[in-house]
Amino acid sequence: MEKVYTFQNNIETTPSGHKKLIDFYNSLKDQPPTVVVLDLKEVNFIDANQCALLGAMVTKLTNENGHSFACYGDQIDGRFNILKRNGFIKTDSDLVKYNGSSVPLATFQTEDDVGFLNYISNELLGHDALRRHSLFRREAIDHFSELFANISTHARTSEEVFVCGQYYPNRRVLNFSIVDVGVGFLPPIQEHTNGIIQTAEQAIDWALMGNTTKKDAPGGLGIKSLYEYCGENRGSFNIISGDCFWGNNLGTLGNRKISPFCGTIIHLMFKC
Amino acid sequence: MVKIADIIGKTSAILHADGLKVYNYLVEEILRAPKIVVSFAGLEHCTTSFLNASIGKLLMNRPDSVEKISCVDTDEMLRAKIEKVRSNALNESLRQAHDESVREYFEA
Numbered sequence: 001m002e003k004v005y006t007f008q009n010n011i012e013t014t015p016s017g018h019k020k021l022i023d024f025y026n027s028l029k030d031q032p033p034t035v036v037v038l039d040l041k042e043v044n045f046i047d048a049n050q051c052a053l054l055g056a057m058v059t060k061l062t063n064e065n066g067h068s069f070a071c072y073g074d075q076i077d078g079r080f081n082i083l084k085r086n087g088f089i090k091t092d093s094d095l096v097k098y099n100g101s102s103v104p105l106a107t108f109q110t111e112d113d114v115g116f117l118n119y120i121s122n123e124l125l126g127h128d129a130l131r132r133h134s135l136f137r138r139e140a141i142d143h144f145s146e147l148f149a150n151i152s153t154h155a156r157t158s159e160e161v162f163v164c165g166q167y168y169p170n171r172r173v174l175n176f177s178i179v180d181v182g183v184g185f186l187p188p189i190q191e192h193t194n195g196i197i198q199t200a201e202q203a204i205d206w207a208l209m210g211n212t213t214k215k216d217a218p219g220g221l222g223i224k225s226l227y228e229y230c231g232e233n234r235g236s237f238n239i240i241s242g243d244c245f246w247g248n249n250l251g252t253l254g255n256r257k258i259s260p261f262c263g264t265i266i267h268l269m270f271k272c
Numbered sequence: 273m274v275k276i277a278d279i280i281g282k283t284s285a286i287l288h289a290d291g292l293k294v295y296n297y298l299v300e301e302i303l304r305a306p307k308i309v310v311s312f313a314g315l316e317h318c319t320t321s322f323l324n325a326s327i328g329k330l331l332m333n334r335p336d337s338v339e340k341i342s343c344v345d346t347d348e349m350l351r352a353k354i355e356k357v358r359s360n361a362l363n364e365s366l367r368q369a370h371d372e373s374v375r376e377y378f379e380a
Contacts, residue, residue, distance in 0.1 A: 113286040117317065141317055142349070145286045149321035153288040196378050209374055217291075217329035218361040221320040221353075 001032065006039040011046045011054075013175060013238070013267050015245045015256040021050065022259045025057045033066030040075045051088040051105045052164035052177040053265055059107075059162075060181060060262075086164060101127065103165030103176075110152040110161060110180070113145070120144045124165045124176060129272075136272050140174075143229060146222035147178055147266060154213065155182030155263065174270045181263040185241040188213045200242025201255055207239075226268075236269035273344075274301060276326075277314035284317040291325025298330050302337050313345035323357040331361040338362060 005024060011017045028036060040046075061067045076083055083089045085102040103124050108116045124144070125137050151161055157180055165176040185203040192213040197203050208227050212219030227248070230237040236249040241264040246255040249269075277283060279297050280290040301308055310327070312318065330337055343354055 111287065111289065113284065113290075114282060117284055117286065138349070142319070145284070145317050146319045146321060149286050149288060149319045152286075153321060193375070193378075196375055202378055206374065206378065211371075211374060212324075214288075214324070217288075217295075217325050218332055218357065219321065219324045219328070221324065221356055221360065225320065 002035045002037070003031075004037045004039050006041065007043050009042065010044055011050050013047045013050060013177070013269065015250075015258055017047065017050060018053070018240060018245060018258055018265075021053055021057060022261050024054075025061065025261060026259060028061050028067060029065065031065060031067070033068075036061075036067055036069050038069060038071045040071070040080055043080075046080060046082070047175060048082045048086050048088075048102060048166040049164050049175040049177040049267065051083065051086055052162040052179045053261075055088060055105050055107075055164065056162040056179045056181055056263075057261075059160075082166075086166075088164075101167045101169055103167065105162070105164040107160035107162050108148075110155060110157065113148060113152070116148050116161075116163075117141070117145065119163065124163075124174075127167045127169075129169060129172070130167065130174065133272055136270075139229065140270065140272075143226050143268075144176070144178075146226060147268075150222050151178070151180045151182070151264070154188060155180040156188070157182035157263065172272055174268075174272050176268045176270075177265065179263065179265045184262065184264050185239070200244035200260075201246065204239050204241060204244055204246045204255075230268070230270075234271055236267070238265075238267040240265040240267075273309045273311050274298065275311045275313060277312075283314060285312075285315050285322040285326075286317065286319050288321045288325045291322040291329070294322075294326035295329045298326065298337075298341075299334075302330070302334065302340060306340065308341050310341060310343050311345045312343065312350060318350055318353065320353055320357055323353060324361070327354065328357045328361040331358060332364075335362055 007020055011020055058069055076089060082102055084091050087104045106119050120141055125140060159181045162179040167174050185207060186200045189197045189203040189206055197206050207223050210220045210224035227237060230248055238247040243257055243260045244255050245258045276285055276294055279294050
């Protein structure tokens, strides 16, 4: 069976960008094995860091449903070359080795902290403009490491973690996304609080306050520190888990309801 | 001297699981030695997750060990993290008050 899935409008690091990706996933998750052609003719712009989420979805649909995926070559070569450069679309050419503003899509086992750190140091922060900011590099590596440690401890998954980024030199903004397909924020926090925390939105707020589900050791400083760091440095920070898209860049409301995907997605957008 | 990099066999201390390896080492060491010097030499990065599972857990379970442990080969950023972890681990009444206020916030 073959199906063409046409994405609508832009796929940005926003609640509406997420909705488009989750709609894509939901339209295929209960289908028999299908060859799915990703049609991008209606799309003008993709935040390349969203390839972490798209990559996680495609991998899940491939492994669990037996789907396979293809793209129209002319659309990729013409407007979405970035998907080759960041390795989302596999190619034998040297495009993926080009060390420009693209940051490769990569996956890591949750215990592979060494591989993750190498990626962060050499790929995500490998751009010449970022190498000059030694303090930013040091702080960013620390915060990304805290995130990875948090996922390693709490995601409860043996599946790989997906990461991808994008550096926008003109705007001097670095986007980074990390996606795990684990249990998400709510189940362990609901269990730990004996049901006091009942929604994904409450669970995210609870974690941002510096709480931890660990009973045998203190904890909870990593996410809170990152939240504070983003506040002090005009960075944007999104946590998407369950049906909640939380962000410090979403105005006074602070969150949006979305269709749930599994696990947790975190986006960081730093000015640098 | 306890050199963390030697215990975990890595140049960065990131994971909770690695913190627990150090905790297990320190728990035994503290029974033998009156003072322990913990060296962070050779570590490029260190997370609070790691520190909570190692030094934080030790201080939470054995608050008396705070007088016996000293951390060396640290820079300003790492010292700030260690201090946060230390305060968080030692101040049980603060933790309880925090938990209580959070519970009230979400139950309201």
